[in-house]
Amino acid sequence: MTSTARETSPSPVALRSPDSVASLAVMGASHPHRLSFMRILLRRLRREGWTISRTVWDLDDEGYGTAVYTAKGPERSYSLVAFSHYLDPALRSDRVIATAWDATFTLFDGVPSADDLARLRANVPLQEAGRVSEKELSVSRTNRSVRVFDHVVDRLASGVQPDKALIAEVGYLMRTTAVYGSGKLGAADYDAIGDRPEFHAPYQGEMLSVYMTRQFNIDLVEHIAARRAPATAVKLDPAIARSFGVGNSTGLGMAPYLVNHPGLLNAWYTVRETALMRVRNLASASPQDEAAFRSLVARAIRGVADWRTDDAVQLGRIATLGEDLHRLAAHLATAGLAAVRPWDAIYLWADAELSLEARELVASLLIEGHAAIVDDLEALYRTDERSRFRIDASRPLADLAALLDGNYQWTERFDFSDRAQSARFWYTSEEKLEPRLGERFEEEGAEREQPIAVARDVQALRKDLRGWSTGEPVAAFLMKHPEHRHTVRRVMLSETAPYAEIRDNIISAAMRPIDILRFKLAFFGATRFDPRSDRWLRITMFQHAPLIGEIASPEADDWFLPPLDGR
Amino acid sequence: MSFSVSLNETEFMVRKAFRGAGYHWGEAEEAGKAAVWLARRGLPVLAPVLALLRNAAAQEGPNNTTGACPVRTGLMLADGAMRLPAGESTVIPALRAPQLLLPFLADCAAINSLNMSAQWTGNDFILHGGDLHGEASDAAGEEPVRVVIAAAPAARPAAAPMAAGRRSLTVEPDQWDALGRFAAETYVPASTRSRLAGAGAGVTDND
Numbered sequence: 001m002t003s004t005a006r007e008t009s010p011s012p013v014a015l016r017s018p019d020s021v022a023s024l025a026v027m028g029a030s031h032p033h034r035l036s037f038m039r040i041l042l043r044r045l046r047r048e049g050w051t052i053s054r055t056v057w058d059l060d061d062e063g064y065g066t067a068v069y070t071a072k073g074p075e076r077s078y079s080l081v082a083f084s085h086y087l088d089p090a091l092r093s094d095r096v097i098a099t100a101w102d103a104t105f106t107l108f109d110g111v112p113s114a115d116d117l118a119r120l121r122a123n124v125p126l127q128e129a130g131r132v133s134e135k136e137l138s139v140s141r142t143n144r145s146v147r148v149f150d151h152v153v154d155r156l157a158s159g160v161q162p163d164k165a166l167i168a169e170v171g172y173l174m175r176t177t178a179v180y181g182s183g184k185l186g187a188a189d190y191d192a193i194g195d196r197p198e199f200h201a202p203y204q205g206e207m208l209s210v211y212m213t214r215q216f217n218i219d220l221v222e223h224i225a226a227r228r229a230p231a232t233a234v235k236l237d238p239a240i241a242r243s244f245g246v247g248n249s250t251g252l253g254m255a256p257y258l259v260n261h262p263g264l265l266n267a268w269y270t271v272r273e274t275a276l277m278r279v280r281n282l283a284s285a286s287p288q289d290e291a292a293f294r295s296l297v298a299r300a301i302r303g304v305a306d307w308r309t310d311d312a313v314q315l316g317r318i319a320t321l322g323e324d325l326h327r328l329a330a331h332l333a334t335a336g337l338a339a340v341r342p343w344d345a346i347y348l349w350a351d352a353e354l355s356l357e358a359r360e361l362v363a364s365l366l367i368e369g370h371a372a373i374v375d376d377l378e379a380l381y382r383t384d385e386r387s388r389f390r391i392d393a394s395r396p397l398a399d400l401a402a403l404l405d406g407n408y409q410w411t412e413r414f415d416f417s418d419r420a421q422s423a424r425f426w427y428t429s430e431e432k433l434e435p436r437l438g439e440r441f442e443e444e445g446a447e448r449e450q451p452i453a454v455a456r457d458v459q460a461l462r463k464d465l466r467g468w469s470t471g472e473p474v475a476a477f478l479m480k481h482p483e484h485r486h487t488v489r490r491v492m493l494s495e496t497a498p499y500a501e502i503r504d505n506i507i508s509a510a511m512r513p514i515d516i517l518r519f520k521l522a523f524f525g526a527t528r529f530d531p532r533s534d535r536w537l538r539i540t541m542f543q544h545a546p547l548i549g550e551i552a553s554p555e556a557d558d559w560f561l562p563p564l565d566g567r
Numbered sequence: 568m569s570f571s572v573s574l575n576e577t578e579f580m581v582r583k584a585f586r587g588a589g590y591h592w593g594e595a596e597e598a599g600k601a602a603v604w605l606a607r608r609g610l611p612v613l614a615p616v617l618a619l620l621r622n623a624a625a626q627e628g629p630n631n632t633t634g635a636c637p638v639r640t641g642l643m644l645a646d647g648a649m650r651l652p653a654g655e656s657t658v659i660p661a662l663r664a665p666q667l668l669l670p671f672l673a674d675c676a677a678i679n680s681l682n683m684s685a686q687w688t689g690n691d692f693i694l695h696g697g698d699l700h701g702e703a704s705d706a707a708g709e710e711p712v713r714v715v716i717a718a719a720p721a722a723r724p725a726a727a728p729m730a731a732g733r734r735s736l737t738v739e740p741d742q743w744d745a746l747g748r749f750a751a752e753t754y755v756p757a758s759t760r761s762r763l764a765g766a767g768a769g770v771t772d773n774d
Contacts, residue, residue: 183575192734393646431757436765445755451592475646485593
């Protein structure tokens, strides 16, 4: 190899660093992508030939009663058991502390017997006040979108389709206000089912439950309309049915979850960042690839136009995002794709020229068109948190210090003696164990805060490490300072988990929990992030996804963005 | 009327209970994992946990427990702060809730390629690899017991390992409630302010 040849071969694009992507600002600009959990679910259902059918439909004229949908795979079946209830509108609340809902659900491991249904009918509508068994994998509930639900029923009953503009405003018929899995309320632990291939990727049970819930919502409005006006009622046009997702109202609990699962957080980042890196490293692109990408950009522009919120900050970001996508389209139209590493060139251009929201959406668009080189990364979602739990305390403190220097420099920039930096505390409320965020200097309870203020705790650890000889084992330090065990464990874990931390101060006055929520929800595959405050937001799940009868179709994986035509 | 809780619930509740009783979060996490280890093998869980925490509460904190703490002792062994080379043994004259020591001995055995053994009245165990071999007595005493711990070179014991496949824990309501009361020390009582502002979701959610 001549030196000239070596010089013209560019060094490979690296993973984006944790410092550059694990800040709250970048997390808060996350977009779903083809390795999001909902996408993985539907690809599996199609690949393995799953069928979903409605097996019980026992609802009265108002739509109250019991329904069961069963998803049948090559080896196992899972059933959504749905109970629809009358709910006094005055009681309708998305809070964890609500006690009644429009509909309640559980995902059953198999096909429920009559006895199972009776047991579930007695417990599932109570949600946290009831118990389920290991035969149940998740428990959830939904509330109606009052505007959309009644409108759709009225229209269908009178023989016409609902108003598309109204649907575009809201995006769903019902929204989930919690989906509990993994051992909650007595349900099966993830450990018990995690060896089944269909559960290797994260949250697959919960996503399957929501996906079947979407069908239930569609079937429910058609049912009520048909009972109300049997002579005139019609069903939903499939294109309109597809435009319904399932809404979701997400609160704070997800934020402590990510901090408390550093191995998991690392896995999620690794999957997405590796996918992006692979695409950026592609040497060239064909004309077909270019056309496909331009089509994605056009669909993204349409998707952004559909993105509704009343939040002023987010509205501004959406407006800028729309402008940025037009600039990207114009750039592609005039400059075309670069001859060498074209996708990297686009990424770098977006990074230099566009807003954070746009750059992160571009990252998702780049990944989208390259199934063949990224879809296998799904396997990296499986982590073994258990094996990394034990601290190797025989190691010298020099190793701990090196990890602090290598992975925790970001903690040094916060001054926790400044009240604004330590203004908040995360805690669990006695009231229904709801996660809440408190104001440290204005409220009671900070002495019971959850141990997730990583930056502050790492600073305290560093302070107590001063004066210790670096040759001493970690064990000796932990004997003297048991209060640092929790933090030491995190720091040691970071050695094999570079993306384990949210590299930001999550107890500051300026921190927005919705930035953390958005990151997690983007990985679920959610869209239409609609902040309702700094600490909760609405999203939509499975909007534009195929209906259950369409799982096998070729377009079944192509629903990340709305279609260009009115399909 | 006993009921079933998941291993996740077991871990979280025990972790919170230990913290509520005054242990550091890092120790409480270890206790939660230890409880799951015992639960998988059908060994006593809540009885020893409650015996330990009640003593900590009575003595105003885990630093003052009468009798050694199995979690803290176990961590010293697993960390290597207390070393027990092959061929040596040590006696802990009064160890409370000795079952809780076993998961840590299991780690110690795995880390150091040893067989660790623990023996107290009616109970005789060997930890080899990740497995537990031996005899457990059902008697769940509240009082601390004399425990002999020994180390030997790693070798598969003759008796088969105890199965570790349980997927849930059967609990008595009064025990689970007692555990919950310790855990509740980690919750902050609600106030009007916290209910309105602490979590999000609006006054009206209809849309």
